[in-house]
Amino acid sequence: MAFDPLVIPFSLGLIFLLIVVFYKYYTWIRQMPKPKNPPKGLNRIKAYFDASIEVIMESLLHRKIFKQNKLLGYMHMSIAFGWFMLIVVGNLEAKMTSTNAINPPYFPIFLNFFAPDRSLTPGHGIFSFTMDLFLAMVLSGLLLAFIKRSKSRLFGMRRTSKMRGMDKIALYSLWLIFPLRLFAESFNAYNHNSGNFLSANCGDFFATFLPVAQLEYSMWVLYSLSLGVFFVALPWSRYSHIPTEVVLIFIRHLGYRSCVKPTGYNMFDLYSCSRCGICIDQCQINILSETNKTVTAHYIYDMRVGNKNDFGLYSCLACGRCEEACPVGIKTVDLRIGKRYSETPQTVVKYNVPKPLKPTAHNVGYFSGCMGKLTPSVIESMHTIFRAANENVLHIDKEDGICCGRPLILSGRVDQAAQLIQLNKDRIVASGIKTLVTSCPICLKTFKEDYDLNIEVIHHSEYIEQLLETRKIKTKFTNQNVAYHDPCELGRGLKIYDAPRNVIRNVAILSENPNKNERELCCGGSLAGIALSQEQKQTLASDAIHQIIDNETKALITSCPLCKKSFTQTSVIKVMDIAEIISQNLILPAEHKVKEKQHVQEFVNYN
Amino acid sequence: MTTLKYQTVIIGGGVAGMAAATELHKSGSKVVLIEGNKKLGGQVNNWYKVFPNFRPASEIVNSLSTNLLKDKIPVLLETSITHIESNSGNYILKSNQGQVIEAETVLLATGFNTFDPSGKEEYGYGIYPNVLTSVELEQRLKTNTNGISPKRIALVHCVGSRDEKVNRLHCSKVCCVSAVKQAIELKEFYPNAEIICLYMDLRMYDNGFEELYRDAQLQHNIKFIRGRLSECALNIEKDLVLKIQDTLAGLPMKLTVDQLILMVGKEAHQLPQFDESIIIEKASHGFIKPADSHLNPNTTSQPGIFCCGTTSGPKTIQETISDARSASLAVCDYLNKK
Incomplete structure (x- = not known):
């Protein structure tokens, strides 16, 4: 088996990386509750297939980033896909070159060092061209990444993320890997009269002013070192997204979901963020402060390294604009609420709530919600519409009502919210209504997602749309x-x-x-x-x-x-x-007009 | 068009502007008073009787305007200043009527507006006819048009004052005692009705206020509940149902009333438009920030421009008139030194 001490930094780094990553993933997977609706049978196979396609489309080709900005998409794609192809093609070529059944992992990486003359390898010309092509691709991506640091507007981004801590070490070592590889490969090509359009020409060029024969070995050592350093820094840097995002895509397809009570899934979300910075321009808090501590790309960094950032945690509007923009599909709102949850002492509260409703013959129930109570004009308008449509609607929280629970969830008091949700659910179910109309989207979302009500829940805009369609x-x-x-x-x-x-x-x-x-x-x-x-x-x-x-x-x-x-x-x-x-x-028909008039008159009858 | 020349232009013909005009005239300054409405008196015209002694508000306005008339002080009614610019130490003012006025000093007596509670929809203003502001109540008291006898009326203090929800953190100073005054007046109109004040604090800080509050409880049987109104809705009988947090008992409560009076707070009246070179600093509550709140309460950040009355913050009528007189001293001092 081929061996040289120069592979040691690379190999140690890789072993370290694998141990850390597998340990982390094992712990997180153990912390994930079983999914509610996991795909079964054939669907399970389809889920794996779909996940693999998504990994190719998103983790390698970065389709969503391409949609946002072509240059930005190319930058991400060239590094990810180019590097991936270097590994794949390199491994293939190594397989074709070596007679051993199993090659050590470093063998393909340092193939040119171990087997500089491969003119007998089948398809040698194609391999050497492809390897040079993908190396050129990665290098072009790196050049763009370098430009992006100062000219982010070219990439459709007004602001970009700042490098902090471990990210810097990882970034610099990553930036060194491919230029060093180019040096090593091109020196090697010159020394052994091999190589293709990139390495051979670069080799010839460098040889005009550098002692490439003496320098080749040191370049291979430096290349190995930069890989080793990058692997060690990776799990603690933004580049942890490279392996984590792949796992995230798979567990998502297998039915696992994020939760406002943090689970292992949220950890996969947290470490899948590449801090690409696409979310930064989406954050409205930008207009409030120059140094936006709230924006998710920055906040996720603070969350990972354990920095205290209370403003970032509690000023977030949970509007979901960053979540919508995120090319990885990270559930940014749940991450933040999850953090609020873990920072908030959960206490059991004794709620003094109104009695359950008595069963009624009403089909439709109207829930105006707490926010509706603060805008009585909305409630009055809804009642006018109910009367005009001759709909006999039960106003569930007219006199007394229970909060839907969402404000508590948003403040991190998820357990108290669960108590309220149960009480309110009992009340709604007891009324026997078939359709629940609500004016408040906050309540609506909570009813739909946290209540498991077996009745139709709709927003008043959908309800009014139905009334208009049926000409009521x-x-x-x-x-x-x-x-x-x-x-x-x-x-x-x-x-x-x-x-x-x-x-x-x-x-x-x-x-x-x-x-x-x-x-x-x-x-x-x-x-x-x-x-x-x-x-x-x-x-x-x-x-x-x-x-x-x-x-x-x-x-x-x-x-x-x-x-x-x-x-x-x-x-x-x-x-x-x-x-x-x-x-x-x-x-309104004539008889209605009279009724409406009476209704208004009743308001002012003593004036 | 000729330019009118004066030593001092007073913008705003409310009690502050009128008092300052008389005082400046007495000290020999050539002064003109500018008022946007048809009538002098400003916000005090909207009041029926004033605290703490139930004196008719018109008496104050009449007394001040009689002085103006006696002294033949020029008054421009239905005139508002649209633009002010500085010109070699003097100020050039342009009005909506097309006049151009040059003056050595400008005294801002633009006063206040009352808070518009329709933004605080949960109180039902603009939605339920029986919810009215304290200013509207004064009008009804004045013209005796508050309708047939209600059984219970509630007055809510601090509407648009000390309320972070509407971004108004300041105290409007006069609503507490105004509410006590209006509660007594309502009780006198409707002796059988129950009158309830929902207060945050009762700031009875001036002479006669505390006595009025005592009278309200002992003589007029007015109820005071320390409580915040959270929302106002209608029940089937079309009564107003108030949801209140009783902040002494720490309990939520419901109260059914026939009429709800909102004690609306004061906020700064819009100032004329100034040229860019003129900088008038404002305090966080939107009123003008005096150069020195203790020693120079009438001087603004712009030399030659002064403020008086509620232009620099909520005040009672008495404080406003004193402040206007103090402002006229500051203006005279400036003119003498010039």
């Missing part, structure tokens, strides 16, 4: 120009984008803003932003409004009571909930 209510069209704001929990959270827009188009002209749908801005009022002052929240709201509306916009329509509240305080134009604009433009 009729509206008149106004030539008003309005803008629509997608609430975080309804849009990014539940992917409900069309229903509100369809509803609005019945009564007004809807102009779309460039940040619509999954790129929509948060209103700033998020319950998750605990560390933000009201002033900071209003700055966020006012910035968002200016990006959503233009001079023609007469009203800003939203479908979340919390967004409505945040915007109202700073908006120059009228802010309305979707229910309000509909109730104001209802066409």
Whole structure:
């Protein structure tokens, strides 16, 4: 078996890396609860297949980053895919060269050192060309990465991540690996009159002014050393994403999910972040501070090394814009809430809650939620719509209600939230309703994801859409120009984008803003932003409004009571909930008009 | 167009502006008073009676405006200053009526606005007809149009004051005692009704305030609950149901009332537009920040521009008038030294 002391740094580094990585993954996998719906039978095989495809598309080819910016995509792809191909082709070539059944792992890496003359290896020409091609590819990626450090705007990024601690060691050793490999290979090519377009030409060039015969061995040693250092630094650096992301893709396809109570899955998420910095420009906290401690790329670093960063932890709006932008699909919101959970003492609270509801004959129940209570105009509008549609609706939390639990979850009090959720669930189930309509996207998301209710749960925009489609209510069209704001929990959270827009188009002209749908801005009022002052929240709201509306916009329509509240305080134009604009433009039959009049009269009868 | 020349322009014809105009005139300064409305008196015109002695507010306005008339002090009504620029130590003011005024000093007496509670929707203002602001109540008391007898009325203190949720951290100073005054007036209108004040603190800091508060409890049987209103809704009978946190008992409670009065706080009135070279510093609550709050309360960060009354923060009428008189001394001092 071929051996030379120069392989020792590489081999030791690799052994160290494998031990650390396997130990970590073993521990994390043990900390993962069994998935709720794991794929079974054929689906399991399909899951493995799909995962492998995703690994190729994302971990190697970086398809999602390509979509974002071609240059950035090429940079990531050239390094990942180029290096991968160097390993694959190198191994193949080593197999063809050596007569041994098993080669030591360092053999393909230092193949040119051990077997400089391979003119007899089958396909030698193709191998040597391919190896040079992929080395050139990696080197071009490195050059781009180097440029990106100072000129990130070329790559579609206003800001990029800063290197800290172990990342620096890993980064510098990574940057050295491939130039050193080029030196070693090209010197080798000159000395043995081999090589291809890159190594042979570089060898000839270097030989004009360097003593390449004497330098070759030291280059191989330095190459081995840089690999060794990189492997040792890898598990503690951003480059831990290289192996971790692959595992993450597989466990995701096998049905494992992240959780607000941290599990091993969250650890895979945490170490899958390459701190590529794509999320940085998405974070709205940027407008509040020059040195944004909140943005996920930075916060994840603090989480990994255990830095205390309370502002970063508690100022996050949990709006999910970074999660939407993340090419790896890291559940950034769950990571942060999970951290809040582990920092918060969980106590058992004795809640003084209203009695369970009595079974009723109502089919539809309406839950206005706590935020709805703070915007009574929404509730009044919903009641007007219910009356107009002749729908007999049970207002579940009219007099007394229980919070859906989401504010507690967002503050990290997940166990208390579970208590509330159980109490509220019992109450809703006891009422015997078949459909639950809620005005608040925060409640809606919680009902859908944390309640396991066996009834239909819909947002009031979907409900109004149904009423309009079935012609239970009729509206008149106004030539008003309005803008629509997608609430975080309804849009990014539940992917409900069309229903509100369809509803609005019945009564007004809807102009779309460039940040619509999954790129929509948060209103700033998020319950998750605990560390933000009201002033900071209003700055966020006012910035968002200016990006959503233009001079023609007469009203800003939203479908979340919390967004409505945040915007109202700073908006120059009228802010309305979707229910309000509909109730104001209802066409009522004559007998209804009389009823409505009576209803209004009852308000003011003693005045 | 000719330029009108004065030594001092006073912007705002409320009690502060009127008091300062008279005082400056007495000390020989050539002064003009500018008011945006048809009538002098500013916010005090909106009040029926004033605390602590239930004196009609119109008496104060009339007394001050009679002095102006007597002294033949020029007053420009329905005029608002749209732009102010500095010109070799003097100021050039342009109005919406097209006048151009040159003056050596400008005294800002622009006063305050009341907080618009429609942004604090949970209190039901603008949604339920029986929720009104303290200013609207004054109007109804003045014109005796508050309708037939309600059984229970609640007055909520600190609406738009000391409330981080609406980004207003300052105390508006006069709402506590205003609420006590209005509660007594309501009780006199509706002797059988229950009148409840929902307060955070009761800041009865000036002469006669504490006595008024005592009277309210002992003579008028007005109830005071230390509690924060969280939300206001309607029940089936169309009564207003208030959800309150009783902060002494530490318990949530519900209260059904027929009418809800919101004691709206004070916030800074918009200032005229200044040229870029003129810098008027403002404090965190949006009112003008005096150069020295103890020693020079009427001097702004811009030499030659002064402030008086509620332009630099919430004040009672009495404090406003004293402050206006002190401002006129500061203006005279500046003119003499010039």
